[in-house]
Amino acid sequence: MSEWTRPRHLPEALEILAAAPGPYRVISGGTDLMVESHLAPERRPESWLDISGLQELQGLQITEEGIRIGAATSLEAIRRHAEVVAHWPMLAASAAVTGAPPIQNRATLGGNVCNASPAADNAPALLAYGARLEIAHHRGSRWLPYGDFHQGYRKTALQAGELLSAFWIPYPPKHSRGYFRKVGTRAAQAIAKVSIAALIEEDSDGMIQSARFGMASVAATPCTLPSVSQYLLGRALRDIADAQVRQRVGQDIAPIQDIRSTTEYRLEIASRLVLEAIHRRSESKKED
Amino acid sequence: MPTTMRINGKAFQSSSAPNARLLDVLRNECDLKGTKEGCGEGECGACAVLVNGKLVNSCLVPLGQMEQAEITTVEGLPEDSALARAFVQCGATQCGICTPGMMLAATALLMEHANPTLEEIRWGLSGNLCRCTGYGRIYAAIAQAAGGSADV
Ligand SMILES: Cc1cc2nc3c(=O)[nH]c(=O)nc-3n(C[C@H](O)[C@H](O)[C@H](O)COP(=O)(O)OP(=O)(O)OC[C@H]3O[C@@H](n4cnc5c(N)ncnc54)[C@H](O)[C@@H]3O)c2cc1C
Ligand code: FES
Ligand code: FES
Numbered sequence: 001m002s003e004w005t006r007p008r009h010l011p012e013a014l015e016i017l018a019a020a021p022g023p024y025r026v027i028s029g030g031t032d033l034m035v036e037s038h039l040a041p042e043r044r045p046e047s048w049l050d051i052s053g054l055q056e057l058q059g060l061q062i063t064e065e066g067i068r069i070g071a072a073t074s075l076e077a078i079r080r081h082a083e084v085v086a087h088w089p090m091l092a093a094s095a096a097v098t099g100a101p102p103i104q105n106r107a108t109l110g111g112n113v114c115n116a117s118p119a120a121d122n123a124p125a126l127l128a129y130g131a132r133l134e135i136a137h138h139r140g141s142r143w144l145p146y147g148d149f150h151q152g153y154r155k156t157a158l159q160a161g162e163l164l165s166a167f168w169i170p171y172p173p174k175h176s177r178g179y180f181r182k183v184g185t186r187a188a189q190a191i192a193k194v195s196i197a198a199l200i201e202e203d204s205d206g207m208i209q210s211a212r213f214g215m216a217s218v219a220a221t222p223c224t225l226p227s228v229s230q231y232l233l234g235r236a237l238r239d240i241a242d243a244q245v246r247q248r249v250g251q252d253i254a255p256i257q258d259i260r261s262t263t264e265y266r267l268e269i270a271s272r273l274v275l276e277a278i279h280r281r282s283e284s285k286k287e288d
Numbered sequence: 289m290p291t292t293m294r295i296n297g298k299a300f301q302s303s304s305a306p307n308a309r310l311l312d313v314l315r316n317e318c319d320l321k322g323t324k325e326g327c328g329e330g331e332c333g334a335c336a337v338l339v340n341g342k343l344v345n346s347c348l349v350p351l352g353q354m355e356q357a358e359i360t361t362v363e364g365l366p367e368d369s370a371l372a373r374a375f376v377q378c379g380a381t382q383c384g385i386c387t388p389g390m391m392l393a394a395t396a397l398l399m400e401h402a403n404p405t406l407e408e409i410r411w412g413l414s415g416n417l418c419r420c421t422g423y424g425r426i427y428a429a430i431a432q433a434a435g436g437s438a439d440v
Contacts, residue, residue, distance in 0.1 A: 002305050002306060003306075004305075004306030004307065004352040006352060006353070006355070027350065030348055030349065030350055030353070031330060034330075034347070034349070034350060035329045035330060035348065037307065038328055038329070038347070048306065048307060048350075048352065050350075050353060052353055099330070099415070100333075100414040100415025100416075101343055101393075101396070101411070101412060101414065101415055102330075102333060102336055102343045102344050102345045102393075102415045103330060103345070103348075103415060105342040105343060105344055106344055106345075106349070
């Protein structure tokens with residue numbers, strides 16, 4: 001019989017992990033793990049650490065700088081939260097397209113990023129908003145920009161004995177606009193072929209002050225677009241050459257070919273989405 | 289450690305392993321066979337039940353998380369209800385495999401939106417697959433149960 005531990009408080013959970021880091025499997029909403037353990041029963045772990053009862057990992061709190069979202073908060077709670085809808089609409093939107101309602105009722109934001117699928121639907125919004133992670137260990141917590149979390153295919157920065165405890169997301173800059181889109185075969189429940197979130201800040205003269213992109217399903221991990229962001233910085237929309245953007249998208253992403261799409265399709269869609277994110281709401285689109 | 293929960297209003301204690309699927313506990317231990325297994329991967333909603341009033345796929349729920357939970361299966365829904373009558377009248381069921389899950393998804397939807405729009409009905413049922421009806425009749429049944437027109 002497998003062992004199941006469901007502590008109420010974070011220190012207790014961290015203590016358990018520190019005492020026996022190896023054999024424990026962390027389970028939150030279980031929407032990824034239950035599929036995995038059912039499909040591969042021989043890999044069913046013996047000892048489970050159930051973090052769904054940890055109070056410190058639950059809920060959303062508004063602070064002066066932004067919002068704290070506990071790692072075990074459900075996607076349903078996130079998509080419904082009035083402040084998230086008002087200030088971080090791309091996250092509300094991504095939570096709302098992560099599977100269907102019965103999935104969102106169970107799936108957690110922490111589980112979505114820790115599962116580390118290259119197609120994780122909430123990753124782009126978290127990257128574009130510049131989220132930071134609070135990572136807990138029984139010796140103390142550390143902070144990590146979410147952009148540094150994914151280190152390779154299904155490999156994260158989490159070390160033995162650590163739990164992702166919360167997300168901190170700053171308010172977007174005042175004059176910024178967001179763009180989110182998931183391209184899949186069907187609205188709900190489909191794994192994304194490509195998804196994107198962009199947060200673009202312009203000054204009163206229309207110069208781009210900052211541009212942050214997050215994309216999923218275009219590389220081995222969810223990723224940002226550093227050279228596109230670099231190119232846009234300080235430029236006015238009318239001075240942006242689409243061909244230059246396309247070339248930089250090609251540098252920043254490394255799309256794979258799989259059962260859902262070809263490499264060429266993903267590169268083309270990614271480029272078009274980036275261009276749409278940049279030019280939306282601008283009349284003076286420059287053609288190359 | 290046994291897990292104690294309430295299923296359709298009655299206290300129940302399960303001695304299955306904590307990583308057992310709620311689906312198997314319901315079907316095999318409680319003999320509640322109305323909850324179906326379609327895909328076993330969260331995709332089809334045939335196994336849908338309400339846990340503390342929320343729609344979930346019981347094939348993805350480990351028993352270990354069900355301590356003190358309030359669970360409603362199709363057997364716990366009233367036998368005669370506007371929803372049940374509407375399903376019959378609209379021909380919203382054919383082979384019937386999806387019907388329990390559809391009824392629970394509809395129940396969850398109607399708890400939230402007493403008068404759902406077609407868009408809300410589609411969204412509320414988007415995790416439930418039906419191979420037979422083509423969905424139109426199911427949407428119509430829910431609209432009718434809500435007191436709206438069946439003309440979807
Ligand atoms: C039918 C279906 C449809 C889906 N559709 C989508 C979709 O459209 N888009 C999408 O992105 N995903 C989708 N998913 C995948 C899944 O629902 C999400 O990734 C979900 O957010 C996972 O969260 P969870 O809490 O259920 O994770 P769990 O299954 O509990 O855990 C997932 C992994 O993360 C680890 N983990 C969880 N929380 C923590 C933590 N706080 N600290 C450290 N490690 C942790 C676990 O150990 C495990 O390895 C779908 C799944 C199903 C079954
Ligand atoms: S059997 Fe659970 S969703 Fe298909
Ligand atoms: S009635 Fe047969 S699957 Fe829906």
